Amino acid sequence: MKLELRGHNERYTVEQSMLNLFPGELPEYGTVTRAEPSWAVVELSEADGRAEIAVELSRDGKTARKTRTETLSGTDYAREGIRRRGIGRCFYEAAVALTGTRPPWGMLSGVRPDKLVTAALLSGASEADAARMLEQDYAVTPERAALALETGRIAARTARNLDARDIAVYVGVPFCPTRCAYCSFVSQSVEKSFRLLEPYVEALTNEIRAGGELARRLGLRVRAFYMGGGTPTTLSPGQLSAVLDAFENAFDTSHCTESTVEAGRPDTITPEKIAVLRAHGVGRVSVNPQSMEDSVLQAIGRRHTAADVARAMELADDFPYVNMDVIAGLPADTPTGFARTLRRCMDFAPENLTVHTLALKKGSRVLTEGLAIPAADAVRDMLDFAAPALRQHDYAPYYLYRQKYMSGSFENIGWGKPGTECLYNILMMSELCTILSFGAGGSTKLVDRDANRIQRLFHPKYPEEYISRAAGFDFAAIETFYN
Ligand code: SF4
Secondary structure, eight states: EEEEEESSOHHHHHHHHHHHHHOOOOOOOOOOOOTTSSSEEEEEEEETTEEEEEEHHHEETTTEEEEEEEEOOSSHHHHHHHHHHHHHHHHHHHHHHHOOOTTTTTOOOSOHHHHTHHHHHHHTTOOHHHHHHHHHHHHHHHHHHHHHHHHHHHHOOOOHTTTTTEEEEEEEEEEEOOOOOOSSSSEEHHHHHHHGGHHHHHHHHHHHHHHHHHHHHHHOEEEEEEEEOOGGGGGGGHHHHHHHHHHHHHHTTTOOOOOEEEOSGGGOHHHHHHHHHHHHHEEEEEEEEOOHHHHHHEEEEEEEEOHHHHHHHHHHGSSEEEEEEEEOHHHHHHHOOOOOOHHHHHHHHHEEEEEOBBBTTTTTTHHHTTTTOOOOHHHHHHHHHHHHHHHTTEEEEEEEEEEETTTGOOEEEEEEOOTTTHHHHHHTTTTEEEEEEETTOOOOEEEEEEEEEEEEEEEEEHHHHHHOOOOOSSSHHHHHHHH
8 A cells, every 4th residue: 555644754553554454455655646556645734732634545446535633732752642543543534434344443453452451440440431442542342342341351450469570481382293274383394393303392491491590580480381382292291291390490380370281283182291291280281173174174284183172172181271272264164164163162161262363374375375265254253153152151251362464353362261261371462471481483571561661582483593592592681671
């Protein structure tokens, strides 16, 4: 989309609005000529303490224009915020006029739409005011505002019980049995990279040991442990045990109330691995069928069937808390097939059920091979079935997040039976505390909520790079952050 900014240089705000409302468009700056297929002119002028904003948008032969006036007040910082929100709102209104559709999350473009609610509740706002803010200031639909309130309430409650030095630990294992069609993650298929497993585990355990020393030195208190991926249960029982041993020996785990391991691919779960996890006190596993339709599983390149999921769920019965992940909008799926998947998952009565919406990721086979996926309307039907069905079975939403380029611009929701919510997911998604991350492909996120400060440290992306790097952990940046 050709973008022309007049009287300002708010590129970030305009680009975020464009990506949110027209996924797939790329920004290009310059002077708009009306012959172009897709363009926007975003104009700002100021006089007498007021900002006058005008946005004219054109796409697919249609054009829409909206104007807006904002009263500027407060500090320079506050005035900047008013200006930016005004530009975003005006762009949003022009896009709605152009397309005739209102995105469920309105003009919110970030990945954590409930973050504003959590912040408002923590600063003393009433629940009604927090929900009203989303509807009025950000044009969020009443249903989505209510959803954000439900999850934001849980995040605020969790935040009130955290100490400034509380952290969570994440350990990443970027290997999977095969690569799913929708995956763009760095995860490697073990068929191609089996030889890397052993050196990876060695580098990982070394890094965890060094990180544990650092955490003790800084007085950091681990509240939750999470091993994800990839598929951690791709590791052998001995390798799994080595990683869990390293964590238990390196860190003070006396305040760690939760230990989770993703056993995502049912074809990687064996009685021996379950025994290792239980012996190490792992209380939660996630078994992720994504679909219980064999035709869909085949279409997305998972080399397992729904029957394998049932077998894995029997093995997982040993754990107090089990999560299952499903995805709405997968290739070859239909609303009827998705409803069957969800019903079959609920029959297992897992404590948590996470409903993702397919995100179109660069580099995934869905995009590179142009696999057919259900239309946005079909995805909406799937999600419209999921929410009431889950509530009927006593599940409530406890965290949510969005990704870029999601089918229909919807969201991912973690549902849980009351009192079974995964603490790590809440801490991570709502950015409530530092997540110390180990392994390739992830990032450590340092969080200082009092100072409203977040710093990310990116880890080597690929296992080879991670293994060959002598020091896998940016100690200096972490020390500086906490000192
Ligand atoms: S299980 Fe997850 S990480 Fe592994 S290939 Fe599939 S989508 Fe990617």
